[in-house]
Amino acid sequence: MSVQQLKRVFLEEILPTWSKSGFDEPCGQFVEYLELDGSPQKAGEVRTRTVARQIYVHAHAAHLGVAPSASLAMAERAFANLHRVAWVSGKRGGYARSFNRHTELITDPVRDLYDNACVLLALSWLLTATGKDVYRHQIDQTILAIDRTLIDPFGGWAEDSDGTLPRRQNPHMHYLEATLALCENNRTSGYARSEHKAFALLRSHFFVGPNGPLHEFFGPQWELDDRYGSDRLEPGHMCEWVWLTTRHDRLAHSDNTKICLDLFSTALAVGRMQGSLFLVDTVSASKAISPSRRLWPQVEMLKAFMALHERLGIRGNCTDADDVASAILAAYMTRVPHGCWHDRLDLNGAPMGSTIPASSLYHLWTAVGDQVEDVRPVSSRIPA
Numbered sequence: 001m002s003v004q005q006l007k008r009v010f011l012e013e014i015l016p017t018w019s020k021s022g023f024d025e026p027c028g029q030f031v032e033y034l035e036l037d038g039s040p041q042k043a044g045e046v047r048t049r050t051v052a053r054q055i056y057v058h059a060h061a062a063h064l065g066v067a068p069s070a071s072l073a074m075a076e077r078a079f080a081n082l083h084r085v086a087w088v089s090g091k092r093g094g095y096a097r098s099f100n101r102h103t104e105l106i107t108d109p110v111r112d113l114y115d116n117a118c119v120l121l122a123l124s125w126l127l128t129a130t131g132k133d134v135y136r137h138q139i140d141q142t143i144l145a146i147d148r149t150l151i152d153p154f155g156g157w158a159e160d161s162d163g164t165l166p167r168r169q170n171p172h173m174h175y176l177e178a179t180l181a182l183c184e185n186n187r188t189s190g191y192a193r194s195e196h197k198a199f200a201l202l203r204s205h206f207f208v209g210p211n212g213p214l215h216e217f218f219g220p221q222w223e224l225d226d227r228y229g230s231d232r233l234e235p236g237h238m239c240e241w242v243w244l245t246t247r248h249d250r251l252a253h254s255d256n257t258k259i260c261l262d263l264f265s266t267a268l269a270v271g272r273m274q275g276s277l278f279l280v281d282t283v284s285a286s287k288a289i290s291p292s293r294r295l296w297p298q299v300e301m302l303k304a305f306m307a308l309h310e311r312l313g314i315r316g317n318c319t320d321a322d323d324v325a326s327a328i329l330a331a332y333m334t335r336v337p338h339g340c341w342h343d344r345l346d347l348n349g350a351p352m353g354s355t356i357p358a359s360s361l362y363h364l365w366t367a368v369g370d371q372v373e374d375v376r377p378v379s380s381r382i383p384a
Contacts, residue, residue, distance in 0.1 A: 001038070001322065002322040002323070002325035002326035002329065003302070003306070003321050003322055003325045003367075004371070004373065005325065005326075005329060006302075006325040006328065006329060006367070006368065007368045007371050007372070008053070009329065009333065010365070010368045011066055011365055011368065011372075013338060014337045014339045014340075014341075014361070014364065015057075015061060015066075015067065015068065015071075015339075015365075016068050016308065016339065017338060017339025017340065018034075018040075018054070018339065018358070018361055019058065019067070019068040019070065019071055021034055021038060021039070021040050021339075022034065022040070022054060022358055022361070023033070023074050023078070024040065024101060027044075027061065027101045027102060028079045028081045028102040029046065029051060029078050029082070029087065030046070030050070030051050030054040030055070030074075030078050030080065031046065031101075031354055031358060032045065032046045032047060032050050032356070032357065032358060033355040033357045033358055034337075034340060034355065034356040035355060035356070036337075036354070036355065036356065037337060038336075038339070038340050038356070040305040043101040044101045044102035044103060045098060045099075045100055045101075045107060046098060046099065046100075046101050047097065047098045047115065047381045048082065048086050048095050048096065048097055048098060048099070048115040048116075048118070048119065049112075049115045049118040049148030049359075050357075050358050050359055051078060051082050051116055052082065052095075052115070052118035052119045052122040053118050053122070053357055053358070053359060053361070053362035054075075054078070054361060054362070055075045055078050055079050055122040055125075056075075056118070056121050056122040056124075057361055057362055058071035058072065058074055058075040059071075059072060059075040059122065059126045059128075059129045060125045060128075060129070060365070060369055061123035061369070061372075062075065062129050062367065063125060063128055064369065064372050064373055066305035066372055067117075072129055072130070072334065075122075075126060075129075076126065076130070077088050078121060079123075079126060079375040081101075081104075082095070082119070084104075085099050085101075085104045085105075085106065086099050086104075086106060087357045088109065088111060091148060092111070092148065092149045092161060093111070093141075093149060094111030094116050094142070094145040094146065094149050094150075094161070095111065095115055095116050095119050095142070095147040096108060096109045096110065096115075096158075097109070097110045097111070097112045097115050097132070098112065099152060100168065104346070108380075109369060110160045110161050110162055110164075110276065111145070111149050111150070111160060111161040112159070112161075112171070113150055113157050113158070113159060113160065113171035113175060114145065114170065114171035114174060116142060116145065116146050117171060117174040117175040117177070117178045118174060118178070119142060120139065120142050120143065120146075120175070120178035120179070120182070121174070121177060121178040121181055123135050123138055123142065124139065124178060124181040124182045124185055125181065125185075127139065127185070127186065128185045128186075131203055131322070136186075138370060139182065140198075141192075142242055143194060145355070146175070148215065149161050149164075154220065154221045154222055155170075155201065155204065155205065155222065156172050156201050156205065156222075157172065157175070159171065162225055165219065165220060165228065166217040166218055166228035166229060166230075166292065167217070167218040167219070167220065167222060167228075168217055168218070168266070169201070169205070169206040169215065169216055169218075170234075170237060171355070172198060172201050173237065173240065173241065173244065175194075176195065176199055176201075176244055176248075177244055179191055179194040179195035179198055180244065180247050180248065180323075182194075182195070182253065183195050183245070183251055184251060188279075189212065195248070195251070196252070199245075199248050199252075202245070202259070203259075204240065205218070205222045206241075206344075207241075207259060207262075207263070208224065208340050211262045211266070212238075212262050212263060212266050213233055213238065213266045214231055214233070214237060214238045214241060214266070215233070215271070216229070216230075216232055216233060216234055216237065216264060217229040217230050217232060218230060223236070224312070231284045232282055232283075232284050232289065233270060233282070233283050233284065234279070234281065234282055234283075234297070235266075235267040235268075235270060235271025235272075235279045235280065235283065235301075236267075236279055236294075236296060236297025236298075236300045236301070236348045237300075238263045238264065238266055238267035238271075239264065239267050239279075239297065239300035239301045239303065239304035240300045240303070240304075241260075241263050242260045242263050242264050242267075242303075242304035242307050242308065243300070243303040243304055243306075243307045243366075245260050245263075246260065246307040246308075246310060246311055249311075257311060257312070259307075260304075260308065260311065263304075264304050264308065267279065267301070267304070268301075270283045271283060271297070273288065273347065276347075277323065277324065277327045278293045278297075278298055278331070279293060279297040279298060279301055280292070280293050280297075280347070281293060281294055281297060286365070288347070291347055292344050292345065292347070292352055293344070293345055293346075293347065294343060294344045294345075294360075295328070295332050295341055295342065295343055295344070295360050295363070295364075296359070296360055296363040298324060298327070298328050298332070299328065299360075299363040299364055299366075299367050300363065301324055302321055302324045302325055302328065302367055303366065303367050303370070305317045305318075305320045305321035305324060306318075306321050306367070306370065309321065331345060331349055332345070336356075337354075337356075340356050341356065341360060341364075343355070343356055343357050343360055
């Protein structure tokens with residue numbers, strides 16, 4: 001029952017804490033992080049992706065009826081602020097990468113695929129929670145801006161409006177996540193085309209070879225090269241793709257079970273140190289190259305176990321999910337301020353973080369939200 005315990009802790013402690021400490025009322029905007037004592041970030045710099053993900057969490061939770069009473073109003077106010085400050089209009093438009101919530105000045109004007117994908121996810125749930133046409137309009141404008149500003153001749157989308165290298169799978173994964181949400185909530189052919197285009201990149205570029213692994217970094221034409229760090233792998237992202245592929249299969253009535261099993265077995269094989277339940281952050285040639293294990297890969301591993309249980313109906317996956325949830329609660333959510341967590345631990349389990357990033361709120365919610373939302377009839381789930 002540890003998955004249910006994690007869900008209870010999130011809904012009763014974490015989400016209420018972040019709805020207060022994580023929202024800067026005078027500015028009408030979410031913060032980037034909390035200090036280690038649980039107090040709000042004092043500096044004004046925030047990333048668009050972090051703000052957007054908190055908007056998403058509060059809008060989605062409000063739609064499901066499990067959020068604090070002010071959550072939806074906060075999410076709408078934060079988006080209005082984000083759009084007013086960070087939206088860049090014109091032929092190469094989109095949302096700027098970061099801004100100062102105190103001065104309301106853009107601090108990084110680059111339009112990044114990752115940030116704009118996160119805004120699209122937030123907009124999808126704002127539309128679902130409110131039904132307001134203003135969000136539908138901005139969804140269409142954001143998709144158009146991504147396609148225009150980040151057009152790339154070699155497939156997928158450019159990393160950002162500057163054409164930064166290396167190219168990365170991670171922003172594309174989150175664009176898939178956003179378009180999945182759009183398709184799940186608003187079934188239109190336009191959103192479906194975007195979702196299929198994003199998912200196709202898994203087979204064509206990211207998951208190379210008969211059994212993978214999932215690659216992270218590429219050259220300008222999606223080539224693998226040590227110059228671009230192509231030997232670096234992130235087990236947490238392999239787990240995240242298991243969850244997203246399960247959602248894609250449910251939507252498209254397809255069956256990518258083998259890909260999911262290959263992704264997950266690789267993640268566990270290269271990401272777990274001997275004798276440990278947890279995943280390290282980054283590996284190369286099956287060896288850890290970052291002496292840390294952040295919270296978010298553990299949550300993505302939990303989600304992968306739950307997705308495989310949904311897909312295959314194997315009881316052991318459910319037991320494994322409970323074991324991971326129990327380990328997360330014990331290692332990451334003890335000796336911390338109320339409603340907070342350790343973001344990063346070293347390989348011996350000692351805390352390493354200097355802040356409590358708001359980005360982990362999103363990862364935790366995506367695990368909890370599935371448990372709140374999963375009321376589909378058994379007949380509509382993916383067959384074994």
